[in-house]
Amino acid sequence: MENQKSSSSLKAIIAVLAILLVGSLVYIFKMTSDADTVKTELKTTLTEKELVMKDLEELKLTYDAAISENTSMSDELIQERDKVVNLMSDLSKSKGDVASLSKYRSQYNSLQSNMKVLMAENETLKKANTTLTTQRDSTVVVLGETKRNVEALTGQNEELSKAVEIGSKLTVLNTSGSAFKLRSSGKQIATDKASRADVLRVNFTIAENAIAKSGAKTYYVQVIDSKNNVLGDKKTENFGDNILTYSFLTNVNYENKTVQVSQDLKGKDFAKGTYFINIFDKDQLVSKTSFNLR
Template sequence: MEDQQNNSHTSLKIIIGVLAFLLIGSLAYIYKISTEAKQVQTVLTTTLTEKESVMKDLQELKATYDAAIAENTSLSEELVKERDKVVQLMNDVEKSKGDASKYRSQYLKLESNMKSLMAENEGLKKQNKTLTNQRDSTVVVLGEAKKYNEVLVGQNEDLSKTVEKGSKLTVLNMQTAAYKLRSSGKQIETEKASRADVLKISFTIAENQIAKSGDKEYYVQVIDSKSNVLGEKQTVSFGDKSLTYSFISKVKYENKTVNVSEDLPGKDFAKGTYFVNVFDKNELVSKTSFTLK
């Protein structure tokens, strides 16, 4: 009996020992699992934080490019290309599931490119501002020169307002009258269509020291009251535009005032209002009208 009790106590001790060993093993395993879980959580948190950081930096980089592109400078094409690289990297970071820190070096390279382009862009803006101020000053000077010329030659509304037009010739004081020719060759002015034998058209080319001298051609167009073009009725093309003219007036211009007078002979002139236009190539430079009774 006593031996049975001793055996029972011994068995119980063994069982308790085994359970204690298992408990200690379980606690160690749980501790290990817990530690590894915390490490994984730390890695995931760090990765997520780095990904958010890189994305934030890239978004700011893109915003900088968007603002610069909106200014529409001569560097716009280069700026768009660099912004597209930023957008592509943002897509790569967004799709990444692992460590996003590898994209940090790519961001730093893009940031360096951005700083260089922004510095160049600022330099171009300053140059453009200087050129704009110089252009505005030139326009002011030309405006004063225009006013001075208007006082001297009697004002022409078609005078140039731009630098390019400043060198163009000005046609003014245009006059037209009908004449009857005597057998003696004498011309007598008339207002009656039935008596008219010739139309005399005259105009003045103003002095312009900055214009190119040499032979000039003006296309003169005379339209009667029935909308017919009188004279040669020849048509000339200028690109996609065409012009039907009555005659060509050829003038030798030497940067001084020139008075031009041309005769347009005819017969059976219609009664009514006539319109006379003078063209420098396809540009209307002067016009007038008169009436035959």
């Protein structure tokens, strides 16, 4: 009887222990499962934080590259990049829980949308600047060519003006001098003897010139004897810093045709030797010659 009671008590104890063991095993399994779940969630949370941080870093690099191009939108781009930098700083300090990561992801998406709009505007602005630069360069080239053409034409016009100026000047040719003896009858006899000479004659020719200005022309004639004396009127004329002493004036009505000029210079006691004749247009020597009296 006692043996039966002991056996029943032992069985009861074993049953209780078995129940406790099963309960412990169930509790241990549940705790282990919960820990694994927490580890998985933590790992997932950390991975998401890294992904958001990586996306923000790429966004910052995009802004840095656009800012380096130094367009007129640089200030706007800098402001948006600073927002990204601030969000990165906040994210790095956060615990990385699911709720906060969701907030950061949402803010990143908003910043990315703004970035796309700004990049599109910046690209449009770059293209417009490129077009303007090309147009400006083309304009500079055209202006350069125009300037060179104008300079070339100006040079040609100056050369033409000089050529016309030179070509329009009158040419004095065939200048000569001679001496004559005057008879009481008025007849003039050529002589080469100084003692017989009463008149010195100066001859010269003004050549035909179609482009020269027609009208009255004045020439200053200078006759110098062998003793270096200026004969005749011995008048002086000032031409700026130059002073000309001349023997007589010759006035000619020039009409673009050849003109023969002859004028006498009366005198007495002409010296022997070489005489020099100089023809001046104002203070410019235009012709000269010499002759001898013995």
